[in-house]
Amino acid sequence: MASQLNFKELQELAAEILGIDPDQVQMDKSFQRDLAADSLDLVELIAAIEDKYDVELPDSELENMKVIGDLWKFLEQKTAERLEA
Amino acid sequence: MLENMTSNHNGRRVAVTGMGFITPIGNDLETVWSNMIEGVSGVGLITRFDTALFDTKIAAEVKGFNAEEYMDRKTARHIGRYCQFALAASKQALAHANLDPSQMDPDDVGVIVSSGIGGMEEIEKSHTNLIERGPKRISPFTVPMMIADMAAGIVAIHTKAGGPNYAIVSACASSTHGIGEASEIIKRGDAVAMIAGGSEATITPLTMGAFCQIKATSERNDEPEKACRPFDLGRDGFVMGEGSVMFVLEDMDHAKQRGARILAEIAGYGASADMYHFTAPQPEGKGAMRAMRRALENSGVDPKEVGYVNAHGTSTKLGDVAETKAIKSVFGEHARELAVSSTKSTHGHLLGAAGAIEAAACVLALERGLLPPTINLDDPDPECDLDYVPNKARKADINVAISNSFGFGGHNATVVIKKAPSGANN
Numbered sequence: 001m002a003s004q005l006n007f008k009e010l011q012e013l014a015a016e017i018l019g020i021d022p023d024q025v026q027m028d029k030s031f032q033r034d035l036a037a038d039s040l041d042l043v044e045l046i047a048a049i050e051d052k053y054d055v056e057l058p059d060s061e062l063e064n065m066k067v068i069g070d071l072w073k074f075l076e077q078k079t080a081e082r083l084e085a
Numbered sequence: 086m087l088e089n090m091t092s093n094h095n096g097r098r099v100a101v102t103g104m105g106f107i108t109p110i111g112n113d114l115e116t117v118w119s120n121m122i123e124g125v126s127g128v129g130l131i132t133r134f135d136t137a138l139f140d141t142k143i144a145a146e147v148k149g150f151n152a153e154e155y156m157d158r159k160t161a162r163h164i165g166r167y168c169q170f171a172l173a174a175s176k177q178a179l180a181h182a183n184l185d186p187s188q189m190d191p192d193d194v195g196v197i198v199s200s201g202i203g204g205m206e207e208i209e210k211s212h213t214n215l216i217e218r219g220p221k222r223i224s225p226f227t228v229p230m231m232i233a234d235m236a237a238g239i240v241a242i243h244t245k246a247g248g249p250n251y252a253i254v255s256a257c258a259s260s261t262h263g264i265g266e267a268s269e270i271i272k273r274g275d276a277v278a279m280i281a282g283g284s285e286a287t288i289t290p291l292t293m294g295a296f297c298q299i300k301a302t303s304e305r306n307d308e309p310e311k312a313c314r315p316f317d318l319g320r321d322g323f324v325m326g327e328g329s330v331m332f333v334l335e336d337m338d339h340a341k342q343r344g345a346r347i348l349a350e351i352a353g354y355g356a357s358a359d360m361y362h363f364t365a366p367q368p369e370g371k372g373a374m375r376a377m378r379r380a381l382e383n384s385g386v387d388p389k390e391v392g393y394v395n396a397h398g399t400s401t402k403l404g405d406v407a408e409t410k411a412i413k414s415v416f417g418e419h420a421r422e423l424a425v426s427s428t429k430s431t432h433g434h435l436l437g438a439a440g441a442i443e444a445a446a447c448v449l450a451l452e453r454g455l456l457p458p459t460i461n462l463d464d465p466d467p468e469c470d471l472d473y474v475p476n477k478a479r480k481a482d483i484n485v486a487i488s489n490s491f492g493f494g495g496h497n498a499t500v501v502i503k504k505a506p507s508g509a510n511n
Binding site: 017018019020036039040041043044047050051 | 157158159160161162163221222224225226229
């Protein structure tokens with residue numbers, strides 16, 4: 001995982017999978033309500049995020065993620081943990 | 086008895102009011118017809134995967150298809166290639182028919198999209214992911230992408246056609262059964278229109294490799310455009326195609342009332358089983374014969390009225406000879422006056438969509454008074470001695486055409502298509 005997270009990269013990844021424009025992927029946007037992601041989309045998105053950021057996103061974490069910002073915070077936390085290790 | 090089985094025994098007749106095409110010889114009606122009539126082959130070297138290890142390196146691929154011309158990016162990403170083709174061809178057909186199911190009662194318009202196999206490419210990709218990266222990397226879209234009924238569902242979702250909705254699977258006879266059964270749905274009053282046809286996208290490593298293993302596909306890799314040669318002694322197997330052709334079929338009275346242009350009439354269809362072998366045709370064509378006879382009876386058509394047969398004619402020795410025998414047995418002396426051609430020689434074998442593109446060839450032959458040729462027929466097989474319209478299209482004012490389709494499993498289906506009733510388009 002890169003030591004510096006780049007939000008633009010996350011925007012592009014999510015946009016590719018959800019079939020939307022990267023600009024639509026903003027911190028306050030809800031996966032389901034704003035980005036029209038259904039459960040199948042989320043499974044695909046999780047797999048792509050796990051691959052790209054070399055993290056595991058357990059279902060228990062996912063249940064608490066409502067907006068893009070929640071996902072971003074999770075990734076920041078994982079990055080910090082890794083830098084400390 | 087015959088009287089009771091005619092096409093309008095319950096008063097309803099079925100009109101063809103629209104057609105849509107995503108095929109190896111064009112992605113619109115006029116291009117497809119022009120290439121079919123000019124005998125321009127859609128066969129070439131396979132570009133969709135590396136064929137280095139394959140005996141067959143040729144197929145009739147769809148070219149220049151951009152799914153996003155017909156659907157949003159997300160839909161295009163999440164549906165299989167065969168579903169993309171079906172949705173594109175269905176939208177073309179509805180536009181051609183000037184019919185918008187979203188403005189009708191949801192029960193009025195149904196959908197049957199036949200497919201021999203379904204989302205083969207997507208099954209293969211997901212399986213590769215399973216083997217290489219484990220079960221957690223199988224795409225969540227694998228199931229909806231692979232199942233053979235999904236194209237019908239997708240077309241309904243995107244066109245708002247809410248009537249009877251399913252797929253018919255009978256290998257290479259799938260879309261002839263589909264068009265036939267869709268017509269029956271209209272005749273029995275369960276829909277006033279049906280979006281019906283077939284779709285296939287099986288130019289994939291597993292499918293091609295599997296057909297190579299049974300020596301079913303042509304290995305004329307150095308002359309792709311000459312590889313599909315039905316009824317010719319030099320044939321060496323069928324040529325895989327892909328694509329979708331979709332029809333708008335409509336209750337004749339409904340079509341007339343709304344002033345739709347009527348392209349032709351689906352008069353009836355017949356189906357049978359060979360009861361012989363899982364891949365080889367019954368050598369005397371007995372199953373095919375019974376399907377043709379039943380189709381003519383159901384249509385109330387005398388065999389002598391038929392002017393053109395679009396043959397299944399896959400360019401295999403067994404199939405070509407058995408079909409020729411079946412045609413002779415059904416039509417007797419009239420078999421010598423009939424024109425028979427296999428348009429697979431230009432567009433290849435679209436498997437579950439084959440019957441649809443070939444029924445479309447019949448519709449256009451009737452409408453335009455031109456018979457599409459069998460190309461690459463240079464050295465006729467002595468056992469295939471009918472008039473196969475060799476190499477050049479021919480003018481012919483015919484009133485009735487039939488299209489035959491036969492599938493692995495011994496499924497046979499024949500659809501009878503009549504010229505649009507005179508005065509229908511005045």
